[in-house]
Amino acid sequence: MAVRRLVAITSCPTGIAHTYMAAEALAKAAADAGLVIKVETQGSIGAENQISPEEAAAADAVIISADTTVAEDRFAGKPIVHSGTGEAIRNAAGLIAQAIALADASAAAATPAPAAAGAAAAPASGTPTDGTDYVAQVAAAKAARKSGQQGPYRHLMSGVSFMIPFVVAGGILIALSFAFGIHAYEQQGTLAAALYQIGAQNAFALFVPILAGYIAFSIADRPGLAPGMIGGLLATQVGAGFLGGIIAGFVGGYAALWMVRNIHLPRSLQGLMPVLIVPLVTSLFVGLVMIYVVGEPVKAINTGLTDYLKGMSSGSAVVLGLIMGLMMAFDMGGPVNKAAYTFAVGLLASNVYTPMAAVMAAGMTPPLGLALATRLAPRKFTAEEKEAGETAWVLGLAFITEGAIPFAAADPLRVIPSIMTGSAITAALSMAFGIQLRAPHGGVFVLPIPNVINDPLLYALCIVIGTVVTALVVSVIKRPVVEEMPAPALAEPALS
Amino acid sequence: MAEATGIQDLVDPGAIVLGLASADRDAAILELAGRLAAAGRVDDPAAVTTAALEREALGSTNIGLGVAIPHAKSAHVLQAAIAFGRRTDGVRWPGEAVADAGGDGADDEREVHSVDLVFLIASPEHASDDHLRMLAALARALMHDDFRAALRESRTPADVLALLSQRLQAGS
Numbered sequence: 001m002a003v004r005r006l007v008a009i010t011s012c013p014t015g016i017a018h019t020y021m022a023a024e025a026l027a028k029a030a031a032d033a034g035l036v037i038k039v040e041t042q043g044s045i046g047a048e049n050q051i052s053p054e055e056a057a058a059a060d061a062v063i064i065s066a067d068t069t070v071a072e073d074r075f076a077g078k079p080i081v082h083s084g085t086g087e088a089i090r091n092a093a094g095l096i097a098q099a100i101a102l103a104d105a106s107a108a109a110a111t112p113a114p115a116a117a118g119a120a121a122a123p124a125s126g127t128p129t130d131g132t133d134y135v136a137q138v139a140a141a142k143a144a145r146k147s148g149q150q151g152p153y154r155h156l157m158s159g160v161s162f163m164i165p166f167v168v169a170g171g172i173l174i175a176l177s178f179a180f181g182i183h184a185y186e187q188q189g190t191l192a193a194a195l196y197q198i199g200a201q202n203a204f205a206l207f208v209p210i211l212a213g214y215i216a217f218s219i220a221d222r223p224g225l226a227p228g229m230i231g232g233l234l235a236t237q238v239g240a241g242f243l244g245g246i247i248a249g250f251v252g253g254y255a256a257l258w259m260v261r262n263i264h265l266p267r268s269l270q271g272l273m274p275v276l277i278v279p280l281v282t283s284l285f286v287g288l289v290m291i292y293v294v295g296e297p298v299k300a301i302n303t304g305l306t307d308y309l310k311g312m313s314s315g316s317a318v319v320l321g322l323i324m325g326l327m328m329a330f331d332m333g334g335p336v337n338k339a340a341y342t343f344a345v346g347l348l349a350s351n352v353y354t355p356m357a358a359v360m361a362a363g364m365t366p367p368l369g370l371a372l373a374t375r376l377a378p379r380k381f382t383a384e385e386k387e388a389g390e391t392a393w394v395l396g397l398a399f400i401t402e403g404a405i406p407f408a409a410a411d412p413l414r415v416i417p418s419i420m421t422g423s424a425i426t427a428a429l430s431m432a433f434g435i436q437l438r439a440p441h442g443g444v445f446v447l448p449i450p451n452v453i454n455d456p457l458l459y460a461l462c463i464v465i466g467t468v469v470t471a472l473v474v475s476v477i478k479r480p481v482v483e484e485m486p487a488p489a490l491a492e493p494a495l496s
Numbered sequence: 497m498a499e500a501t502g503i504q505d506l507v508d509p510g511a512i513v514l515g516l517a518s519a520d521r522d523a524a525i526l527e528l529a530g531r532l533a534a535a536g537r538v539d540d541p542a543a544v545t546t547a548a549l550e551r552e553a554l555g556s557t558n559i560g561l562g563v564a565i566p567h568a569k570s571a572h573v574l575q576a577a578i579a580f581g582r583r584t585d586g587v588r589w590p591g592e593a594v595a596d597a598g599g600d601g602a603d604d605e606r607e608v609h610s611v612d613l614v615f616l617i618a619s620p621e622h623a624s625d626d627h628l629r630m631l632a633a634l635a636r637a638l639m640h641d642d643f644r645a646a647l648r649e650s651r652t653p654a655d656v657l658a659l660l661s662q663r664l665q666a667g668s
Binding site for chain 1: 554555557559560565567617619623625628629631632633634635636637638639640
């Protein structure tokens, strides 16, 4: 088989030293192994030794050793080995072996019979020692295990970090509009109305699409963005909330990744892949999934739960409170949450006020409890989450449950059960005390208004208890954060 | 034009210390920064040290071959400069080497915790491309065993200067 051709890109945050050390190490290791490699350095001098489209097309495998984000679209369909610059400096030979193993595997997949023979012959002819093959296998296995553990989680975190500014900006603007009086935003033309329009109708309309879009972007790079965001917007429209958005992000991202890797068109049509074919097909696919596979059950869940709650309303108040509390915290804006909220709001018209109080309290404790938890157990939250925790206080007090979503989306299996526990206890207490609330929203802003709530102090106590319970449960079951890389803050003094 | 930027533009003989006194990272950086100050390239060695340590906090510059390349970008650097320090008994360099414990031999232990060659790279807020290329060439040269061995065997600052001059001018 012909000599393997590799291309590589090295890059570090400010591009003074590590970019070049990694490049040199890779070039040296490739030369030692008798391979052809071209290493593009993306350093502070700009890109040097650039890989041309022809060279990219001719490469058997790609190595990207970067501590920064490197655009990979020109290598679509090629096997790619990723590492930091540090690993390239220390273990360039291992990365080269890994890239060759991937190149062999993809060649074998493309043309099964001859390549199998080639792979068998390779250790004897192409590489200096028999050990190389084993090293490559170990390295590949390690890489697979690593990405298996961290892949989906990393995509989720990526989506969440793009979403947080939308939640924070939108939530605080809504809270500000409530500060003018909880009904102030209903008056057209007022500042309160403008704040509410910016926050609720725009910032909050964007955050689920952003979450979904950047989950997909993290998975598939640029081709993932369109199906992800479109799927995310559909998730909100079918009422599937942020959990639906997470589904959209993963479906859109993996669909785009699959297409880019597996659909090989004749060369003349290849130019159409990124601009026409991939976005069209993946958006259609994710859209149909959201409407028919996710949307239909969501509707059924919503109506089913609403009927169930209606049936419950004649039974035990405390049990009803528990259930509404669990529902409020389960999906924050999804079908389950909405069923509980609309149920309670609907009862206001029949002059039944206790479920409204329970529901609002249960919607306040998730952000409040998480905000408290970032203080109680700072090691279990990322720097970003801790900052989001500060605003979560404000959002929680204003009954903007969405303040909890960044935390829940980042670690749903641990955070959602925790906030459900706190919300259930709060709502059950509120029902047990018979607290009545006559306003459908507003959080603490309603408390000073006469006659809206029958016992503000006792109500506050319910919320405090739920907040503390949420915080304690989260603090216990969440795992400490292991920061994967030095925080993306590219501090000014950093070179290379 | 290219000849105008020689190694002497970046390295002063006075900033080549073949017997570093400091046995730990912070002191070694300060010691080398002090030499740069004496050579008139830095006006505040403490500030330059702080900048280098901030960079270390983002990830150790111990590159794992007995070499550390602390670097500082600071307004207190008057002129781009490299200081070189060698300490045969090793300088303790806290934090892990850049590579994750990716899995090579056990003899890495010593390298992770101690280095014997230290290049302090001081750069003003806006370095010229020529200087950046020189630093890139140094970074590349450090990947070669023979270059590191020659640094370890140099007897005088003049030897080091000659070695740097030869290796950094030759490579582009």
